[in-house]
Amino acid sequence: MEGEAGERVDLTFLRRQLGAAFLAAFLCAAGLPLTAPPADAAPGVPRVSDIRAWTNEIYTRVAIDTGEEVSWQASTLRADPARALPPRIFIDIRGAGIRDGILRKPVEVRNGLLRQVRAGRFDRDTVRVVIDLERESTYRVFALPGPFRIIVDIDGAGEIPVPPTSPDTVAPPGPVAAVPSPENPPQGTPPVSTSNPSAGPAVPFATPSIPPSVESPRAAASPPSPARKHRVRVMIDPGHGGKDPGAIGPTGLKEKDVVLAIGRRIREKLSRSGEFDVRMTRDEDVFIPLEERTAMANKGAVDIFVSLHINASRNRKAEGFSTYVLSRGASNREDLELAARENGVPVGKLQGVKFIIDDMFTGARKNESLRLAKTVNDAVVRHVSTRYPEAQSLGLKQAPFYVLVGARMTAVLVEASFISNAREESRLRDPSCLDGIADGVVEAVRYYGQNGILAHSDF
Numbered sequence: 001m002e003g004e005a006g007e008r009v010d011l012t013f014l015r016r017q018l019g020a021a022f023l024a025a026f027l028c029a030a031g032l033p034l035t036a037p038p039a040d041a042a043p044g045v046p047r048v049s050d051i052r053a054w055t056n057e058i059y060t061r062v063a064i065d066t067g068e069e070v071s072w073q074a075s076t077l078r079a080d081p082a083r084a085l086p087p088r089i090f091i092d093i094r095g096a097g098i099r100d101g102i103l104r105k106p107v108e109v110r111n112g113l114l115r116q117v118r119a120g121r122f123d124r125d126t127v128r129v130v131i132d133l134e135r136e137s138t139y140r141v142f143a144l145p146g147p148f149r150i151i152v153d154i155d156g157a158g159e160i161p162v163p164p165t166s167p168d169t170v171a172p173p174g175p176v177a178a179v180p181s182p183e184n185p186p187q188g189t190p191p192v193s194t195s196n197p198s199a200g201p202a203v204p205f206a207t208p209s210i211p212p213s214v215e216s217p218r219a220a221a222s223p224p225s226p227a228r229k230h231r232v233r234v235m236i237d238p239g240h241g242g243k244d245p246g247a248i249g250p251t252g253l254k255e256k257d258v259v260l261a262i263g264r265r266i267r268e269k270l271s272r273s274g275e276f277d278v279r280m281t282r283d284e285d286v287f288i289p290l291e292e293r294t295a296m297a298n299k300g301a302v303d304i305f306v307s308l309h310i311n312a313s314r315n316r317k318a319e320g321f322s323t324y325v326l327s328r329g330a331s332n333r334e335d336l337e338l339a340a341r342e343n344g345v346p347v348g349k350l351q352g353v354k355f356i357i358d359d360m361f362t363g364a365r366k367n368e369s370l371r372l373a374k375t376v377n378d379a380v381v382r383h384v385s386t387r388y389p390e391a392q393s394l395g396l397k398q399a400p401f402y403v404l405v406g407a408r409m410t411a412v413l414v415e416a417s418f419i420s421n422a423r424e425e426s427r428l429r430d431p432s433c434l435d436g437i438a439d440g441v442v443e444a445v446r447y448y449g450q451n452g453i454l455a456h457s458d459f
């Protein structure tokens, strides 16, 4: 698994310790006063405990961990050539402390898109995280609970999708929501001074994050793909792992083990022909945060992302296979509870989240994701049915799964039957059932790879 090994190494955060004088210069440049820091946050008080980044030359995801929920605001500052300052995105986090190690160690990137991510105390109540860009770029920011973290997705300006030309035939995306809103600058708002960032909203960067037409039904269809120069890249994401077992069946079968076994089968089957470049977010029993799984797919510029899960319900009779795409809400209580469980948060938290879905990519790719999800679900049920004729299809569904938020490619999440159902749990112990599930995913990905991505402008 050279690809995976490489992926893990690449995910190591690139940090460099700066000397005190150098750091002081940066703090001043960002408008971070050099006042004596207060004592660090008391127990139970939010604290910026880590800053993580996944990056390539056209995409970067930054995750800021605070543990507890915080009030935050993101904005931008234009380059200031007179002071040799690059364009910056900054996030002010109120009522939070910061781990001393982060103050001393900016996350160094320097990949043509980002220079570095640094943080400091702006005042006694505010931690400011500053992302120094190499060039003005589109970005979006959202927060995820459980534990609380703020996610910043930054795109190279050259990667904005071309407004699609084919009509929407499946379903339009919901209304665009982006906070902050770089694409709709307030008229006449002056640039924010670095010395007075509380003066008002910053002027967003000039590059629009979302083409104005993206909200129209026409724009919801898929953008035309450029001629493909690489094998179709597929990221298989076996859910859960390590400390997170996922759902557990009546006799103790763990979701994390089943989906890993299925994922390995898919990789093996899909790799045989040489047509596909297949990767996995995990190939062992390890815990990987949801936002990191998405970041791995984006960083790897994969074409298809398939997250593998096994459903569970308090109703032990619940059964069947379903495949999901991302949406802001769920159509019923069961799907909402499922999404909350998969996201590792209570339902109340899920509903309370100001849910920011990446409309630029999720919207453009939603129709493709819907098509793939239906193809996957039909094929999985058909394959499993050859041995288990009673296998049920619950069909194509939509729910707010964090692991799909911000995915830049066609992305689906499979719930391959119910581990809470004794009969289905027993079936999941049968290798031929796991093969059937894998065969279904492989058939759908193959079909989609040959007839979807490669020629989807014909739809």
Ligand SMILES: [Zn+2]
Pocket: 239, 240, 246, 247, 255, 308, 309, 310, 342
């Ligand atoms: Zn799961």
